[in-house]
Structure formats: structure tokens, C-alpha cells
Amino acid sequence: MKKLRLEEVLRIIDGVVVEGKTPKFIRQVVDYPSDVEVDETLLFDRHQRIQPWRFERHDDCVVVTENPDAWSDISSENVVVRVTDVEESYRNFVRYYRGLFSIPVIAITGTCGKTTTKEMVAHILSKKYHVQSTIRSKNDPAFNSDYLLGIDDETDAAVFETAVGRKGDLLRSCKVFRPNLGVITNIGIDHLNKFPTHYDYIQAKGEMLPGLGYTGTLLLNADDANIKKIDLTPFNGRLITFGFGEQAEFQVTQARLEEGGMSFTLRFAHIDHDLFVPGYGKHSVYNAVAAIATAYAVGVGIDEAGESLRSYQHLPGHTNVLRGLNGSVVIDDTWSSNPTSMGAALKLLDDLAQGRKKIAVLGKMAALGEFADEQYAKISRQLVDQKVDVLITRNSIAKEFAKHAIRFGMRKEQVYMCTELKEIQQLLQKLMDKNTIVLVKTSMKDYEIEDLMKHITV
Secondary structure (H helix, E strand, C coil): CCCEEHHHHHHHHCCEEEECCCCCEECEEECCHHHCCCCCEEEECCCCCCCHHHHCCCCCCEEEECCHHHHCCCCCCCEEEECCCHHHHHHHHHHHHHCCCCCCEEEEECCCCHHHHHHHHHHHHCCCCCEEECCCCCCCHHHHHHHHHCCCCCCCEEEEECCCCCCCHHHHHHHHHCCCEEEECCCCCCCHHHCCCHHHHHHHHCCHHHHCCCCCEEEEECCCCCHHHCCCCCCCCEEEEEECCCCCCEEEEEEEEECCEEEEEEEECCEEEEEEEECCCHHHHHHHHHHHHHHHHHCCCHHHHHHHHCCCCCCCCCCEEEEEHHHCEEEEECCCCCHHHHHHHHHHHHHHHCCCEEEEEECCCCCCHHHHHHHHHHHHHHHHHCCCCEEEEEHHHHHHHHHHHHHCCCCHHHEEEECCHHHHHHHHHHHCCCCEEEEEECCCCCCCHHHHHHHHEC
């Protein structure tokens, strides 16, 4: 965080010192007492978690509160500041802090690929810039202010993942980050339990436009049918498109499966660039092109970005291809599960099989509400059409895959409905050999799945 003069901060938050000797500077800003780590910390008492003892080991801490009396017993080295509305004061401070920096601030959203694309962008930019970004897939809006305050005078660019769980989430994140470059990787099926229709979910992703203030730079997947349902008329900034179709400004003209990842040719401004991305499947190419186009918009050349991308390493649980038991292959896609990512994972299983027996271990797809049965049936049809040899389901909700798969023609002896991970582990140990490829696709909320992965990989 940038070191700030407290006098200026007090002016911004309209605060009045009621107790203690005011320090000259602030080096940390938090809203939980337990997060105080250094002297000269500004604490906004937003959660009314009063722990005065927490300040005894720090000097010159400043508490911003609506209720100064509650903090009357803190040690003399600390300061109490009274404000009328601590939430409004906090928002004013965040707006002020963001306004101190004129750097590229990138917001990335999408049903799938937003974490990987964000990680790829940060990886590319970090080769020549100091980058602040969201951590792994921790994209809950509750973390937004902390991420923003991670920007300091050394920061050259910021890359933030902006999730959509309900209407308004993306816009609220953009009010904190104030991005000048936005990316929508794709819009599929997810979080429909929080939206009356799929169209409403699409429009919630479209909040990226007002989040940019209808200016700046917007990167869109030109191949995505749902993105095309967003009204771009009000947007007055620079529009950049990527994809496989001829209409894409950054166009992938061919992609090939190779050892360790995907080779592809990217055409931009009538020039072809031969590139490579670690990670398999067409979706990996989409993520790579989105990242390269984003980096280009910030000032990194295409070949330079492509070379940086060669050393990218995927986060655990994000379609990692691993060595399995008895010479088998395992696709670890256990971080998250929705119909869009499930379909992509099954397509990858089919692409990598190359004559191997295909086993799909599937957990539930959450947050689908009244659309759940329809989406489970759609994925089950894909299982049958791709001739998956063995289907193993995890827990009661995932049994819907089995029910529909059998209805669509999968034989009952091909299907195993399990509750305990131990059952799945013992079953796989019997089935896995050098002629087997296994996809494990579950949700991040299946907290025990990591233990299974340890027992079926080497």
C-alpha cells in the first residue's frame, strides 16, 4: 500500500480526532482488528468487532468509528476518529485511493476461463512490469478493497478477476477497481439459482460496459453467441475481439494438439504468429488468445507475450493432465463445475483419449436452480454421444448424471453411483491401467476431493 498523509485521509473521510495523538502517516488500512500488522494502521470499524487489546503491540493505530465511546479504553499510543457514517467514509477512502494511480487496471469476467486468463495476463505482464492481481480464484467481492489497496507506487498494472454470483456483483467490483480495460472470456451457464432467466445472467456479465463507464478498452470473445446478446451501442471506447471466426481481430486460424499443450496460429493485422500454450483443449487456446490480446492492449508485443506464455503453469485443479496409477492418464479439473466447464472438460477427455478407455468421475454442478434437470440431461447426452466407457458419480445430486445417461442408452453396468470417496478410490484402483484416461470433474465445495487425487495420481 502507498504511504499516505493522515491529514489528507481525514479530510477525505470527513473524520474528527476525538482521542489520542495523531500520527503523520498511514501505512496500512484494514477493516478487521485482527488484520492490523504494522504501526500507523488505519482501522475502519465497519464490523463492530471491538478488540482494543489487539492494538497494544502497535503504535499510532487510528480507529475510524461511529461510536468513539466503545474505544475509550485503548492505549494512549492509539487514536480514535469519529465519523458520521463509517461505511460511507470507507467508500470515500477507497475511491480516493484508487484515484491516486494512473495505471492499466484490467477487470476479467466470464463463466469459464476467467481465473486462467487472469493468471496468464499477470504472468505475461510480470515479465516486464510490477503487477497487482487477485490471488488464484479468490474473487469474492469481499476481497476487492484489499486487492485494490495492494496497489502502491511500484505497481505498473493491475489485473483483477470479477465474479458474477448475482445481479450487480460485477458493477460493484468495478466501482472499487475502476478498470480501464475489461475482458469477457465467454458467457455460458452458471449461477442460475440467483437469476430469473439465463438472459438476466447474460446481462449481469454485460455490467462490464457500465463498469468501464462505457469507455476504455473492451475485449470480447467474438465466437460467443451469448456475448452477442449484450447491447454494445452505448460503448464509446475501443472494442477488441478474439476468437476463431473471421470476424475476430485476434483470429486463431489453426490449433493443434501437441505434447504438453496446444500450438496455434494467431493472425493479427494480416500477420501470422505461431504460438504455443501449455494446457490442452480449444478452451486453453481461447484463454491464451484473450491473455495475449489483453497484454497487447497494455503494450506487450504478440510474440513477446507468446514467448512468456510458454512458461505459464496452470493452477491446481484447472484441467491439469497428470500421470495416474498403473500408467494411466488423469485430468484434474476439480476446482469448479458448471455446465459450460463440464462440457469443455468432457470434450478434452475425448480429445486426449486416443483409443484409451474413458472414465468420467463427476460431482455435482451447483447453483442451477430450476434449470438443473435440463443441464444434467444435456451433459449426460454428451457422455453418451462421446461414448464414455465408465461413469462414476459422487454424492446424491450427481446421481442425476447416471439417471439421464442410462435413459440415453448407457448400460447400467457402465455406471457407478458412489457416496464415499473411498468407494471411488477402490473402484478406480481396479479400473485404471495404461489404456485408461480418467477425468475427475467436481466443484470447489467438495473439500475431500484432494485426498482422492493423491491416491490416483503418481
